[in-house]
Amino acid sequence: MNSKEFIARRIAKELKDGDIVNLGIGLPTMVANYVPENINVTFQSENGFLGLGPAPEEGKEDKDLTNAGAQPVTMLNGGCFFDSSMSFSIIRGGHVDITVLGALQVDGKGNLANWMVPNKIIPGMGGAMDLVTGAKKVIIGTEHCTKKGAPKILKECIYPLTGANVVDVIVTELAYMTITDKGLVLEEIAPNVTVEEVISKTDAELIIAHNLKIMDIE
Amino acid sequence: MNSKEFIARRIAKELKDGDIVNLGIGLPTMVANYVPENINVTFQSENGFLGLGPAPEEGKEDKDLTNAGAQPVTMLNGGCFFDSSMSFSIIRGGHVDITVLGALQVDGKGNLANWMVPNKIIPGMGGAMDLVTGAKKVIIGTEHCTKKGAPKILKECIYPLTGANVVDVIVTELAYMTITDKGLVLEEIAPNVTVEEVISKTDAELIIAHNLKIMDIE
Amino acid sequence: MSKIISYEKAVDKIKDGMTIMVGGFLGVGSPHNLIDTIFKSNIKDLTIIANDTAFPEIGVGKLVVNRQVKKVITSHIGTNKETGRQMSAGELEVVLVPQGTLAEQIRAGGAGLGGFLTPTGIGTIVEEGKQKITIDGKDYLLELPLRADVAILGGSIVDKKGNVFYNKTTRNFNPLMAMSSDTVIVEAEKIVEIGEIDPHLVMTPGELVDYIVGGGK
């Protein structure tokens, strides 16, 4: 199992029966593959529907039915379509229970930066700023460090923010952390990972939970 | 022909091909009966549709299809339904070309009062405040005086306003008047009515148009 | 767990003093059996948000007549003389709001907006107590969102998940209220299986509906 699958599996365990969930592009999208069998969740797609289903079989793509990344998808029985204004009323109005997004940087105050690298890559925020503002719970799914090994979980984000004080949970291949009033709390570590390793790869200060657990993805 | 029919017939001549029109309850509703045959207008009903048609035949009423007065109506071919938010987006957003409303009082500055008589009758404004604000042209259809013979067209409205400086045209059984930057202009008088009679029954100052015409309802 | 419950169980969700949004336009699209069930209950001191107070014998107007309402936020009370009488007698607080503003306030409440600027009401007593903001030389009133504890709505066809289709002019305020209330109860004329409503005709997503009643027709 690679890091991304491990992260997606751990995040999937956060979902509860009846949740409305919006998954960002990339790693977050993988969460849909690991929803626990005994619960029903509804995926929202910000381009205009509830009831996002899996990719269609080859040859059965519908050009009029795509996800927010323009990939062909399916709709589950009981879904519904709407326009962008309604879509973001649902998002900003607090009707989305969980959003899962990636990060360029995230910090101990719950700040998130994931929409631009100044003077380098500026894709735009898309729906991310509305999602972090409106969703009841914001989960960041990201590899713990950049490809060059630099920490992504910082004392304070340097890149322009997507949202200030918005993140609730950070899940990486090394750790499961929550953002609390007291700071960033290390709640769980991956199997075969030490607290020291997590601390060394994290720029933000970590509060170690009294009942530190091993991340369980089953 | 009674006064109300005369007023409704004159107002109907203001309608142009392609207009979207919202008619208030009472006298204004009668305007729909006299739309010139060579033009197409669409009536909007603020409870949620475009394409308001005539009353249904007896026994063919649909409890789910009413006008803003809760009376059974029909929808013309090519109409469409929407919710109250869209309905007032259409109204407030300037998509209604003409609204025809009644008046308790109207004045030479284009102020209109038609939603409450203090300490007496307070029905509420319903959609009238949005209509006078949003419609491109506001036509008031009213009898020239109250039942007791008091002028309704005043120097300045006394009752609480529905809108300030919103009225474009006033049509009564005696006269057709426009509100201009210079004041209230008497443009037309009814057949067999004198300018003096109109002036005597009007509290507001009247500017007499140079090319004063006789009201034509044919 | 099924969302379909009895009228009595549904009305148990409504407590004295709560703020309730009631769908419908002069009773068209209103949840009439839910209203009747509240009418028969001892629930009191309600704040009602609705387009109008309908008629003394029809729709939400019955609750006014029955003295179960302490405050109404609405655009029109002219069809229910009892609302006006209680207001004049100081027995009922009535807040009159332009209909488009009321619709937009309810929408804002469900859409996470902190308010909106409308030209409606400028130069009238609707201005009173409100902030005026000028944009590009034009005056607007800052109007604030409305939310409720419970919305009771009238749906034409409802599937077992709660997806609602409102027929013709029964739609009116119903879908807006479904977005801006903590608990949403829909009275269905007809209940169907999940998937029987065309996904383009779903006007309130089932995810927003907590309880379904009725469907006897």
Place this chain on the structure above:
Amino acid sequence: MSKIISYEKAVDKIKDGMTIMVGGFLGVGSPHNLIDTIFKSNIKDLTIIANDTAFPEIGVGKLVVNRQVKKVITSHIGTNKETGRQMSAGELEVVLVPQGTLAEQIRAGGAGLGGFLTPTGIGTIVEEGKQKITIDGKDYLLELPLRADVAILGGSIVDKKGNVFYNKTTRNFNPLMAMSSDTVIVEAEKIVEIGEIDPHLVMTPGELVDYIVGGGK
């Protein structure tokens, strides 16, 4: 008089320097043939309002590549590298707006609202140059409405009056833009007789549509 005109006649309505809203989400629901007709024309210096700049070879992105655009107001340019390149080189002005704010600005432009208060963007650079208003202790940004000279939209089924049905996820920004543009042109996949679309499935009233093109399919 028929609203159905040729692509060339439709594109004649678009002049150099105009502000154009373009429906679609990464090209899905965009008026592709209208875009191609603009691409082949000499029209330049456009300001484009659209959810995204799609792809270099698909959708409104082609106009960026073809240097017909001087300014873009959008939420996402990541799928069209040429937009980013022109922006970095100072050849194209790009205003990046959160997607929900963009949708709401376009809606406000068509709904006669002077603006709205959104919590989105608080604490970020989106705040810059905007008025901040605090309601009940919570901060909001005052965002202003957007309007355009012309909207070009992608409709799935359009009747001869202009009533539009947008299929599945092709709806997105299209119905909002139909409300907030002086001239509205819809490219139809299929044109039908008036009355053939269920009045509940009409997502843009025909009264708001000025011209219809296409329908060849």
